[in-house]
Amino acid sequence: MDHAAEPDPVLIRLREGFERVALVLRADLWAAAGGAGLNPAQAQVLALLAARPAGLRPKAIAAHLAVSAPSMADTLSALERKQLLQRTPDPADARAVIARLTEEGGALGRTLASATSHVMAALARLSADEQADLLLTQIKLIRTLQRAGAIPLQRMCVSCRHFRPNAHAGEAQPHHCAFVNAPIGTRDLRLDCGEHEAADPEVQAATWTSFADGSPPLQAQAET
Amino acid sequence: MDHAAEPDPVLIRLREGFERVALVLRADLWAAAGGAGLNPAQAQVLALLAARPAGLRPKAIAAHLAVSAPSMADTLSALERKQLLQRTPDPADARAVIARLTEEGGALGRTLASATSHVMAALARLSADEQADLLLTQIKLIRTLQRAGAIPLQRMCVSCRHFRPNAHAGEAQPHHCAFVNAPIGTRDLRLDCGEHEAADPEVQAATWTSFADGSPPLQAQAET
DNA sequence: CTCTTATTGTTAGGAGTCCTAATTATAGGG
DNA sequence: CCCTATAATTAGGACTCCTAACAATAAGAG
Numbered sequence: 001m002d003h004a005a006e007p008d009p010v011l012i013r014l015r016e017g018f019e020r021v022a023l024v025l026r027a028d029l030w031a032a033a034g035g036a037g038l039n040p041a042q043a044q045v046l047a048l049l050a051a052r053p054a055g056l057r058p059k060a061i062a063a064h065l066a067v068s069a070p071s072m073a074d075t076l077s078a079l080e081r082k083q084l085l086q087r088t089p090d091p092a093d094a095r096a097v098i099a100r101l102t103e104e105g106g107a108l109g110r111t112l113a114s115a116t117s118h119v120m121a122a123l124a125r126l127s128a129d130e131q132a133d134l135l136l137t138q139i140k141l142i143r144t145l146q147r148a149g150a151i152p153l154q155r156m157c158v159s160c161r162h163f164r165p166n167a168h169a170g171e172a173q174p175h176h177c178a179f180v181n182a183p184i185g186t187r188d189l190r191l192d193c194g195e196h197e198a199a200d201p202e203v204q205a206a207t208w209t210s211f212a213d214g215s216p217p218l219q220a221q222a223e224t
Numbered sequence: 225m226d227h228a229a230e231p232d233p234v235l236i237r238l239r240e241g242f243e244r245v246a247l248v249l250r251a252d253l254w255a256a257a258g259g260a261g262l263n264p265a266q267a268q269v270l271a272l273l274a275a276r277p278a279g280l281r282p283k284a285i286a287a288h289l290a291v292s293a294p295s296m297a298d299t300l301s302a303l304e305r306k307q308l309l310q311r312t313p314d315p316a317d318a319r320a321v322i323a324r325l326t327e328e329g330g331a332l333g334r335t336l337a338s339a340t341s342h343v344m345a346a347l348a349r350l351s352a353d354e355q356a357d358l359l360l361t362q363i364k365l366i367r368t369l370q371r372a373g374a375i376p377l378q379r380m381c382v383s384c385r386h387f388r389p390n391a392h393a394g395e396a397q398p399h400h401c402a403f404v405n406a407p408i409g410t411r412d413l414r415l416d417c418g419e420h421e422a423a424d425p426e427v428q429a430a431t432w433t434s435f436a437d438g439s440p441p442l443q444a445q446a447e448t
Numbered sequence: 449c450t451c452t453t454a455t456t457g458t459t460a461g462g463a464g465t466c467c468t469a470a471t472t473a474t475a476g477g478g
Numbered sequence: 479c480c481c482t483a484t485a486a487t488t489a490g491g492a493c494t495c496c497t498a499a500c501a502a503t504a505a506g507a508g
Contacts, residue, residue, distance in 0.1 A: 010411045011344045017362030022246035024374050027290040066251040071495045095456040095503045118374040120235045122365045138241030141346045150248050150342040187234045295466045319474045319485040
C-alpha cells in the first residue's frame with residue numbers, strides 16, 4: 001500500500017491556489033448568470049455550447065462539465081423550458097440526441113463566455129510575460145489531465161492538425177497556424193478553437209516535443 | 225469606465241484555463257468526499273476548518289467559501305448531524321457562534337486537505353521552476369483578488385508580520401520567516417499559514433514592494 | 449438472422465446546496 | 479433609551495446532483 005507517502009507540500013499549495021481562484025470563478029459565474037435568471041450550471045452549458053454551433057450530445061456535455069448524465073439531463077430540461085436550448089434527434093444514431101442553443105441561447109451564451117469577472121481583472125494586472133507563462137503552464141496541465149483521462153479531449157492548438165510549432169523560431173510569434181496561415185505567439189494559443197482538427201497521435205507527439213522543447217519544426221508534416 | 229470594450233482575448237483564455245482546472249478540482253473533491261459519505265460543500269468546510277483549530281464563525285466560513293450565510297447554515301447543520309462539527313456560543317459576542325470540528329471531523333478534514341488528486345498529479349509533472357513560478361503567479365492573483373474584496377483576507381506569508389522578503393538575496397531560499405527563524409524559498413511560501421499574523425498596512429505594502437521587486441528589505445516605502 | 453451485450457438518454461426518488469426574504473436576538477452609537 | 483447594524487437562523491422554493499432502474503437502439507458473435 002502506498003498510503004504512507006505524503007505528497008510534496010508545494011503540490012498542496014498549488015492546488016490550494018487553484019481552489020481559491022475556483023471559488024472566485026464560481027462567484028463570478030453566479031453574478032453573471034444571476035443577471036440572466038440562470039444558475040451556474042445552466043450558464044456553463046450555455047457558454048460551452050456557444051462555441052459549438054453544431055451542438056453536442058448530452059453525454060459529451062456532461063463529460064465536459066464533469067457531472068453525471070442524469071444531472072445534465074436536468075439542466076438541459078431547464079434550459080429547454082427557458083427556450084434557450086433545443087434537443088433534436090441525431091440522424092446518425094437513433095438513440096442519441098443533439099443539444100443546440102436557440103438563437104436567444106446562443107446570444108446569451110456568447111455574452112456569458114466573454115463576460116468580465118474579478119478573475120480576469122486580476123489576470124489583467126499580470127505582466128504580458130507572466131500571462132504568457134501562465135497560459136503555457138495551463139496548457140501543460142490541461143494536456144496532462146487530458147492524457148490521464150481526467151477531462152475529455154480539448155480543442156487546443158497543440159493537438160491540432162494546423163499547428164506548426166516554432167515555425168518562426170526566435171521571433172515574437174514563433175508558432176504558425178496553417179488554417180489562418182499566420183504566425184502566432186504563446187499568448188495566442190487557443191484552449192478551445194472552433195477550427196480545431198485533431199492531428200494523428202504520432203504527429204501530435206512530435207508536435208508536442210517540438211513545442212515544449214522550443215526546437216525547430218520537424219520536417220515532413222504532411223497535411224494528410 | 226469600460227463600456228462596450230471587449231476584454232483582451234488572452235484574459236479570456238486564461239480564465240478558461242482556470243475553469244478547466246476548476247472542473248477537475250470539483251470532480252476530485254466529489255471523489256475524495258464521496259468515499260467519506262460527504263458532498264463537496266461539506267468537504268470544503270471540513271478542509272477549511274481543519275486548518276483552524278480555534279474555529280470560525282459561520283459568516284466567515286461562508287465568506288471564505290463564497291456562499292451565502294443561509295447556505296452555510298444548511299451545510300453546518302448537516303455536518304453537525306454527522307457529528308463532525310460543533311457549534312458553540314461565542315463568549316465575546318452573544319449573537320455569534322463558533323464552529324469547530326470534532327476530533328473525528330478534524331481527522332477527516334486533514335485527510336481531505338492532503339488527499340491526492342488528478343490536479344496534483346498533473347502539477348507534479350511540471351518542473352520545479354515552473355511550480356515556483358506558478359505559485360508566485362497565484363500569490364499575485366490572490367493578493368489582487370483580496371485587495372479587490374473578491375475574497376476575504378488570506379493567511380499568506382506575504383502579508384505576515386514574520387515575513388522578511390529577500391533577507392538572503394541571491395540565495396536559493398532568499399526569504400526569511402522570523403517565526404520559525406529559517407530561510408524560505410518561493411516554493412515554501414504559504415497560502416494559508418496557521419501562524420500568520422497580519423502586518424500593519426504600511427509594512428505590508430513595503431514588504432510587497434520588496435518581495436515583488438526582488439529588492440533587499442527596506443523600511444518605509446510607499447505603495448504602488 | 450438472432451441473441452447477447454454495450455451504449456444513449458431518460459425517468460424515479462431522494463439528499464442536499466443554494467438563493468432571497470423574514471425573524472430573533474444582541475451590539476453599539478447618539 | 480432608542481435606533482440602526484450585525485450574527486445567525488428559519489421559511490420557502492428552485493434546482494443540482496447522485497445512484498438505480500428503464501427503454502430503445504446499436505453492434506458484434508454465433
